[in-house]
Amino acid sequence: xxxxxxxxxxxxASVGDRVTITCRASQSISDWLAWYQQKPGxxxxxxxxxxxxxESGVPARxxxxxxxxxxxxxxxxxxxxxxxxxxxxxxNSYWTFGQGTKVEF
Amino acid sequence: xxxxxxxxxxxxxPGGSLRLSCAASGFNVDSKFMIWVRQAPxxxxxxxxxxxxxxxxxYADSVKGRFTISRHNTENTLYLQMNSLGPEDTAVYYxxxxxxxxxxxxxxxxxxxxxxxxxxxxTVSS
Numbered sequence: 593x594x595x596x597x598x599x600x601x602x603x604x605a606s607v608g609d610r611v612t613i614t615c616r617a618s619q620s621i622s623d624w625l626a627w628y629q630q631k632p633g634x635x636x637x638x639x640x641x642x643x644x645x646x647e648s649g650v651p652a653r654x655x656x657x658x659x660x661x662x663x664x665x666x667x668x669x670x671x672x673x674x675x676x677x678x679x680x681x682x683x684n685s686y687w688t689f690g691q692g693t694k695v696e697f
Numbered sequence: 698x699x700x701x702x703x704x705x706x707x708x709x710x711p712g713g714s715l716r717l718s719c720a721a722s723g724f725n726v727d728s729k730f731m732i733w734v735r736q737a738p739x740x741x742x743x744x745x746x747x748x749x750x751x752x753x754x755x756y757a758d759s760v761k762g763r764f765t766i767s768r769h770n771t772e773n774t775l776y777l778q779m780n781s782l783g784p785e786d787t788a789v790y791y792x793x794x795x796x797x798x799x800x801x802x803x804x805x806x807x808x809x810x811x812x813x814x815x816x817x818x819x820t821v822s823s
Binding site for chain 2: 624626628634635636637638641642645647679681683684685686687688689690691692
């Protein structure tokens with residue numbers, strides 16, 4: 593099974609900050625990686641697929657990069673609506689999520 | 698507009714059974730990849746069971762032999778039959794629709810999850 597490890601687990605930030613979350617796969621997954629945002633009591637929402645492809649309607653301040661085993665999600669200028677938990681997910685072989693990164697004030 | 702609405706969750710005793718439903722509108726469940734994903738209280742996300750448009754079904758090791766995924770085409774509903782439930786199955790269960798990368802007329806690769814229901818809570822406790 594492919595394991596996904598995110599860092600950090602918690603991130604303290606302020607509005608306007610540039611935020612970067614890292615995700616590492618236990619083996620190469622090419623670029624079959626998605627990022628999701630989840631707010632308390634809500635379902636996850638996909639932000640990025642195929643490592644760097646922004647989903648329709650997602651603000652351009654979100655970007656993704658990486659291939660193989662190392663991936664990053666960047667929020668260029670954190671907005672109040674962005675305080676949430678973020679998950680990476682590999683879909684190269686079945687589906688595995690990272691443990692999540694909570695972005696808090 | 699597309700919608701997914703889960704139902705069927707609730708409190709069940711260990712060893713009991715429950716059937717979850719996921720009613721879809723705006724698209725046909727039998728023509729899409731669909732998946733159940735769960736989230737234990739305060740924990741991360743775990744895929745449970747998936748079904749491809751062709752009917753092939755897959756299960757996480759943690760539920761294999763106990764859970765069964767199915768769909769009812771005329772009711773446009775996805776189901777998850779859960780048997781022999783244990784406390785470790787306590788979670789919010791989400792159904793989600795899959796999407797994959799397409800370039801021109803070609804789509805390839807595996808599915809990620811582009812549309813989710815609101816979830817239904819299953820609590821296994823005596």
